[in-house]
Each structure stands twice: as structure tokens, then as C-alpha cells.
Amino acid sequence: MNLAVRDVRHNLGRFLLTCLGLSLLLGVVLSMIGIYRGLVDEALTLVRSPGADLWIVESGTRGPFAEASRIPGDERDAVARLAGVAAAGSLTFQSVETAHRGRTLRLYVVGYEPGRPGEPKRLAAGRLITRSHYEMLADRRAGLEIGERVRLGRDVYEVVGLTDGVVASGGDPVVHLTLRDSQRLQFELDPPAARRELARGGRPAGLDTVNAVVARVLPGVPEARVAAEAARWKHLAALTQGEQEGLLLKSVVEKARRQIGLFTAILMAVSAVVIALILYTLTMDKVKAIATLKLIGAPDRTIVALIVQQALAMGVIGWSAGTLLILLAKDHFPRRLLLLPDDALMLGAAVLVLCVVASGLGVRLALKVDPATALGG
Amino acid sequence: MATPLVELRGIAKTYGSGEAAVHALKDTDLRVYPGQVVGLLGPSGSGKTTLLNLIGCIVEPTRGRMDLDGETVYDNRWLKSDLRRLRLEKIGFIFQFHNLLPFLTAEENVAVALDLAGVSGAEARRRARALLDYLEVGHRRASLPSRLSGGEAQRVAIARALANRPRIILADEPTAALDSGRAGMVMDLLRRLALEQRAAVLVVTHDETIFGRFDHAVSLRDGQVEAGG
Ligand SMILES: Nc1ncnc2c1ncn2[C@@H]1O[C@H](COP(=O)(O)OP(=O)(O)O)[C@@H](O)[C@H]1O
Ligand SMILES: [Mg+2]
Numbered sequence: 001m002n003l004a005v006r007d008v009r010h011n012l013g014r015f016l017l018t019c020l021g022l023s024l025l026l027g028v029v030l031s032m033i034g035i036y037r038g039l040v041d042e043a044l045t046l047v048r049s050p051g052a053d054l055w056i057v058e059s060g061t062r063g064p065f066a067e068a069s070r071i072p073g074d075e076r077d078a079v080a081r082l083a084g085v086a087a088a089g090s091l092t093f094q095s096v097e098t099a100h101r102g103r104t105l106r107l108y109v110v111g112y113e114p115g116r117p118g119e120p121k122r123l124a125a126g127r128l129i130t131r132s133h134y135e136m137l138a139d140r141r142a143g144l145e146i147g148e149r150v151r152l153g154r155d156v157y158e159v160v161g162l163t164d165g166v167v168a169s170g171g172d173p174v175v176h177l178t179l180r181d182s183q184r185l186q187f188e189l190d191p192p193a194a195r196r197e198l199a200r201g202g203r204p205a206g207l208d209t210v211n212a213v214v215a216r217v218l219p220g221v222p223e224a225r226v227a228a229e230a231a232r233w234k235h236l237a238a239l240t241q242g243e244q245e246g247l248l249l250k251s252v253v254e255k256a257r258r259q260i261g262l263f264t265a266i267l268m269a270v271s272a273v274v275i276a277l278i279l280y281t282l283t284m285d286k287v288k289a290i291a292t293l294k295l296i297g298a299p300d301r302t303i304v305a306l307i308v309q310q311a312l313a314m315g316v317i318g319w320s321a322g323t324l325l326i327l328l329a330k331d332h333f334p335r336r337l338l339l340l341p342d343d344a345l346m347l348g349a350a351v352l353v354l355c356v357v358a359s360g361l362g363v364r365l366a367l368k369v370d371p372a373t374a375l376g377g
Numbered sequence: 378m379a380t381p382l383v384e385l386r387g388i389a390k391t392y393g394s395g396e397a398a399v400h401a402l403k404d405t406d407l408r409v410y411p412g413q414v415v416g417l418l419g420p421s422g423s424g425k426t427t428l429l430n431l432i433g434c435i436v437e438p439t440r441g442r443m444d445l446d447g448e449t450v451y452d453n454r455w456l457k458s459d460l461r462r463l464r465l466e467k468i469g470f471i472f473q474f475h476n477l478l479p480f481l482t483a484e485e486n487v488a489v490a491l492d493l494a495g496v497s498g499a500e501a502r503r504r505a506r507a508l509l510d511y512l513e514v515g516h517r518r519a520s521l522p523s524r525l526s527g528g529e530a531q532r533v534a535i536a537r538a539l540a541n542r543p544r545i546i547l548a549d550e551p552t553a554a555l556d557s558g559r560a561g562m563v564m565d566l567l568r569r570l571a572l573e574q575r576a577a578v579l580v581v582t583h584d585e586t587i588f589g590r591f592d593h594a595v596s597l598r599d600g601q602v603e604a605g606g
Contacts, residue, residue: 001485001492001501003478010480010521292476295435296490296537297465372435374476 003293003302004309007286015314018278022271022318026351027325029267031333033343034326036253036260038336043169043252046108047244050091050118052214053223055239056230062239064093064211065169066251071236073183073208076113082229084221089116090210092182095172100150107142107175108168109152111182117214120176126161132178137161141173152177153185169252171335183207268350276358279311283362290366291374300367307362315355319348380447382544382577383409383432388441388451390427390600401427403600404441411544411575414568414590416582419597425581428597429547432579433468434460446544465494469538471548475530477522483509483533484518490540508536512566528559535566539574546570546578557586564590 008015047065055064056071056079063069073090080088092111097104112118114129120137126146129135136157138144148159157177166174177185187207188194217226227238239247283290290303323344330337390402402424409415417425430436431443434450434457443451446467450457457463477486487505488498496504509515512532514525522530531551538546548567552560564580564587571578580591588594596603 001489001498003480003489006485007480288476289478289480292472292478293489294461295433295464295470297461297493299461299493302493372430374470374472 002309003306004313007306008310008313011282015310016317019314019317019321022274022314023321023325025267025271025274026319026322026347027329029264029271030322030326030339030344030347031330031337032260032264032267033347034330034337034339035333035335036257037338037340037343039169039256040249040253041338042165042167042171042336043248044245045166046110046168046174047241047248049110049120049163049166049174050089050112050214051121051216052117052244053217053241054085054215054227054230055241055244056088056213056215057211057237057239059233059235059237061237062247062251064091065244066247069211070209071211071213073179073210075236076116076210076213078233079213079215079230082215082226084217084226084229086216086218087117088213088215089113089118090179090213091118092179092186092211094182094186095168095170096152096185098150098152100144105142105150106172107138107152108170108172109182109185110174110176111179111186111210112176113179117216120163120166122163123161124164126159128161129176129178130160133181134158135160135178136181137163137176139163139166139173139175141165141167142175150175154190155181155184157181165336167336169248179210183209268354271351272354272358275311275314275355276361278314279307279359279362280365282310283307283365287365287369288374290369291371294369294371295374303366304363307366308356308359311355311359311362312352315351316348319351323348379411381408381410381444382446383407383579384444385432386442388431388443389439390424390431390436391439400600402431405600405602407595407602409545409577409579411577412571413592414564414571414578414580416580416588416591416594417597418582418588418594419603421583423597424600425597426549427600429549429579429581432545433470433547434463465490466541467543467545469541469543469546471531471535471538471546471551475522475527475534475554477525477530477534477537479522482519482521483514483525483529486522486533487537487540490537494541505536505540508539509533512536527554528556528562531555531559531563532566535563539570542574544574544576546576548578548580550581550583552582552584552587560584560587561590 057063058069058071061067061069076088076090079085090113094109096109097106124140134155134157136159138159140162144159146159149156168174187209217223223240227240230236230238293303330339385405385407387404389404392399392401417428419425431438438451440453484505487508488501491501491504506518509518512535514529514532517525517529552563567578570576
């Protein structure tokens with residue numbers, strides 16, 4: 001006869017309420033982990049979207065994501081001529097904010113050269129940019145439709161294609177413009193400022209500046225060798241795709257990882273304390289029943305099983321409900337929540353261990369119960 | 378007469394030691410034979426419960442010798458290593474506050490004792506039902522203890538005490554929660570059990586209305602037997 005099941009059934013309301021509380025806690029833990037996974041995944045979408053092998057940036061910087069980097073646009077030709085390089089393309093990166101249909105739209109603008117490395121590899125809808133001006137590719141996350149017109153800076157751009165899931169490390173959706181358009185957006189002074197510059201005797205600002213040049217190497221050529229070659233130019237630095245990804249993760253994600261790790265640890269500790277307290281009080285309420293059981297000859301293992309089985313049931317139900325909750329709610333989070341089955345299972349295993357450990361307090365109490373207390377004194 | 382089911386010789390119990398020592402039971406001799414119903418009487422604090430706990434192997438005596446069902450279980454130390462098993466097989470407890478497990482139905486409360494003794498689920502239930510019928514509470518077998526009247530609960534508790542056919546039945550104030558009519562019925566029942574199962578029944582009580590129903594009574598005062606024995 002399973003005593004744990006019957007006891008739970010007898011206190012069903014309280015038991016389920018406890019499970020609900022636990023499931024909320026575990027749901028928060030799981031969403032923390034999911035947000036972290038989403039963060040890592042999103043951080044990499046931008047750096048992976050050009051499909052590059054090599055990043056050429058300003059010398060002495062670790063740009064263009066971890067630090068600002070500016071290099072002359074004509075370096076692209078020089079990079080393309082390096083031995084082992086198959087193709088190269090210039091890229092610009094910048095954040096913009098624009099008012100669109102009554103709301104503020106934060107976008108991350110990538111300028112690329114159509115037909116060269118840096119062009120998005122996959123579109124979810126529409127077509128690539130074909131005209132040299134005033135067309136844009138937007139990410140679905142921006143909530144823009146094909147054919148929609150958006151003002152960026154002084155110009156209006158038409159959405160001709162959509163990407164899916166390309167966002168900047170801050171979570172802002174990415175839009176792609178032609179390199180020329182993006183350079184004007186980033187570097188061209190507005191007319192009054194330009195007139196003032198001229199009046200002060202400055203030369204018109206050179207527009208052909210880019211933030212990075214990406215290159216694809218020929219099959220079989222080691223990227224590191226080409227990178228070393230490019231870095232021999234004093235004014236340039238070169239990073240392989242792997243180095244660039246590592247940098248981005250370190251600079252952008254590392255702090256978030258530690259913070260989320262800390263939160264997760266705290267929440268797990270809170271869960272453990274909650275489980276331990278609940279099990280302890282549940283056991284306290286059963287002291288008389290436990291004494292009776294001992295008196296009529298129940299072995300310790302029956303009594304330990306009664307408590308540990310309830311702890312495990314609590315963990316399993318709390319974890320399942322928490323996971324379900326997050327599965328249902330994950331699309332309503334402002335940041336992407338990436339729920340990996342492995343993470344959920346790991347959490348489940350951790351919760352089970354936690355439950356067994358947390359039940360220790362109740363088990364200790366139960367084993368100390370003197371069977372004589374069952375008898376009226 | 379046959380060999381006694383319970384035999385105490387010079388059994389004593391002292392709680393604590395030194396200044397704080399309480400001599401709950403002084404050298405006590407007692408014999409209870411199969412088929413006997415023995416009352417343990419005496420004012421509060423006189424050692425009645427202590428005596429019952431000693432016989433029930435819940436509390437360790439300080440000294441003396443105790444034989445249960447022809448076997449010496451204590452002789453200045455425990456001679457049996459598995460007292461839990463001994464309790465399970467030989468002793469049935471009936472409690473003052475009928476201590477049913479609140480989360481089990483009447484039938485399950487009886488079946489759990491059988492279950493612990495290794496009787497399989499279906500068989501345990503069948504026997505539990507038969508016992509409840511025998512005690513005339515069969516119609517309440519699916520009820521939780523909180524739904525039972527005092528008399529019904531007490532009879533379920535008795536059914537549980539009897540489940541493993543113990544030879545020694547220990548009852549601490551079994552009628553305290555009952556009106557005098559019900560109390561009489563419980564006493565009749567214990568009497569019937571003693572006769573039919575050749576069991577020894579020890580009943581602690583304050584209840585003067587049942588004093589006349591014992592084969593003999595042992596009066597305790599300050600841990601000492603005053604009369605009977
Ligand atoms: N576990 C214990 N620890 C210390 N003293 C006890 C304990 N149990 C009983 N006593 C003492 O032993 C004496 C006899 O108690 P008890 O056997 O319960 O008497 P009764 O059941 O006749 O009221 C009392 O003085 C009581 O305070
Ligand atoms: Mg007492």
C-alpha cells in the first residue's frame with residue numbers, strides 16, 4: 001500500500017498549491033536559462049549572417065562589435081587581392097532609432113555590398129536589394145511588412161525582403177541597406193552642419209569609410225594564414241570568424257552569463273529551502289501518524305519512503321508544470337527564450353537531487369519520532 | 378494453568394538519572410494468562426502507561442525479566458534484536474485516542490497492519506473487510522477516520538490491533554472517548570477476543586463503570602502494585 005499517495009490525496013489542495021509555487025520558481029529558473037541561451041544564440045546571428053571566414057578591422061581594435069572600428073572603404077580591393085581570398089565585401093554597422101507609425105523603432109543597420117560577402121544568405125520572404133538606393137531588408141522581428149516604407153535619417157526606404165531571426169546582441173532587429181545608403185546614414189552631415197564645416201575651411205567629409213571588411217577564403221586555405229597576411233598591413237587587424245564569435249560572446253554575453261548564473265543559483269537555493277520547509281511542516285503534521293506506524297511495526301524504510309516519495313512527487317510535478325508554463329509563455333517574452341531539451345532535463349535532474357536532499361530535514365525528524373508518543377499518556 | 382502469555386519478574390523502570398530520576402515503576406511482578414482480561418487501575422502518574430509500554434517493548438526496562446508468549450525477551454537487557462518484528466507479530470495496540478492514520482480509510486487502516494506483516498494487497502483487503510464486518514463497522518470501511526463516530530473509530534482501531542492475530546492485546550484507556558453503552562460493548566468485544574483467540578488482554582482505565590468486567594485488576598500507586606498481580 002502506498003502511503004505517500006494516500007497522504008497526498010488527503011492533503012491534495014495544500015500539496016498542489018505547493019507544487020504550483022514550486023513550478024513558478026522553477027519556471028523562472030528555466031526562463032533565466034532560456035534567456036541566456038537566447039542571448040548567446042542571438043548574439044551570434046549577426047556575426048554569422050555574413051557567412052564570412054575572416055574579419056578585417058581597424059588596427060589595434062577588436063571591432064566592429066566589441067569596439068568601434070573604421071577603415072577606408074577601398075581596403076576591400078586590397079583584401080580581395082590577398083592570396084587565398086575568394087571574395088571580400090565591406091560592411092557598416094550602426095544603431096538607429098526612428099519614429100514609425102507612431103512608435104519608436106530601434107534598429108541595427110548593416111550596410112553591405114550586394115553580391116559580395118556580407119549579403120544575407122537566406123531570406124524568409126521577398127527579394128534581395130537590387131536597386132542601389134532606398135531599398136532595405138528588414139528582420140521579421142522589426143514587425144515590418146514587405147512594401148512598407150520607413151524613414152531612416154533623411155531618406156525613406158522601402159522594405160523589399162525579410163530575414164528571420166537576425167538581431168543585434170542587444171536584441172534590436174537588424175535591417176540591411178546597401179553600403180552606399182548606410183554610409184550616407186552614418187557619415188554624411190546634415191546640410192547646415194556640412195555648410196558650417198565648409199565655412200570653417202574643412203574638406204567635405206570622406207564618405208567612403210566602412211567598419212569592417214569580411215572575406216571568404218578559398219577552399220582548403222587556412223583562415224589563420226590569410227589573417228596573418230592581412231595583419232601585416234600596419235593599419236589593419238584581422239580576426240577569423242571563430243575569433244570574432246569568441247570575442248562577441250566574451251564581451252556581450254559573459255556578464256549576462258554570470259548574472260544569470262547567479263540568479264539561477266539563488267533561485268535554486270530558494271527552491272531548496274522552500275521544499276525543505278514544506279516537507280518539514282508536512283512531516284510535523286504527521287508526527288502522530290508516524291509514531292503510530294512505528295508502533296504497529298512499520299520499518300524505517302516505510303517511513304523514509306513516505307517522505308521521500310512526496311518530495312520526489314513535488315519535484316516532478318513542480319518541474320513539469322514549470323516547464324509547461326514556460327513552453328506556453330515563451331513567445332510572450334520581450335527577449336527570445338531558447339528552451340533546450342538538455343537544459344530542461346538537467347534542471348529536472350537537479351530538482352530531483354534537491355528534493356531528496358531537502359527531504360533530509362523531514363526524514364531526520366521522522367526517524368527521531370518515538371513510537372511511544374502514539375500512546376495516550 | 379497454562380504458561381502465562383505475559384510474565385514480569387522484578388521489572389522496574391526509572392526515567393532519567395540522579396536528581397531528576399523518576400521511578401515510574403518499582404519492582405513489579407505480573408502474570409497474564411491466555412483468555413484473561415486484566416485491568417490496570419490507578420491514579421494519573423502511577424505508572425500504568427509505563428507498564429503497558431514496557432510490555433509492548435516500546436520502552437526499555439531498567440532491570441528485571443520479561444517473558445512474552447513463552448519467550449524471554451528481556452533479562453536485564455533485550456534478548457531479541459528485532460523488537461519491531463515482535464511488535465508486529467505478537468502485540469496489538471489499542472490507543473486512548475484511537476490513533477487511526479487520518480489519510481487512510483477505515484479498511485486501509487486495518488490493511489496497512491497486514492501489509493506491514495507481508496500479507497499481499499488483495500488478501501490484506503479481504504481480511505481487513507472481514508475484521509471490520511466482525512466488529513460491525515463493515516459498512517464504514519470506505520470512510521476516512523474524520524467521518525467516523527468515536528465508537529466506530531475505536532472499533533476500527535481494535536480491528537487494526539487484531540489484524541495480525543496478536544496473542545497480547547494492550548489497550549490504553551480504550552473507552553475514554555466513549556459513552557457508557559459503547560464502553561460496555563468494547564469491553565464485551567475484548568472479552569470475546571480473549572476467549573476466542575486465547576489472547577491476553579491488558580486494559581488501562583480510569584473508567585469505574587467497567588471495573589467489574591475484569592478477570593482481575595492490578596492497582597498501581599506510585600509505581601508500585603497495590604493489589605492483584
Ligand atoms: N518519557 C518519560 N520521561 C520521564 N518521565 C516519564 C516519562 N513517561 C512517564 N514519566 C513519568 O513516570 C511516571 C508514570 O507515568 P505514566 O506511566 O504515564 O503514568 P499513568 O499512565 O499512570 O498516568 C510519571 O511520574 C511520569 O511523569
Ligand atoms: Mg497513562
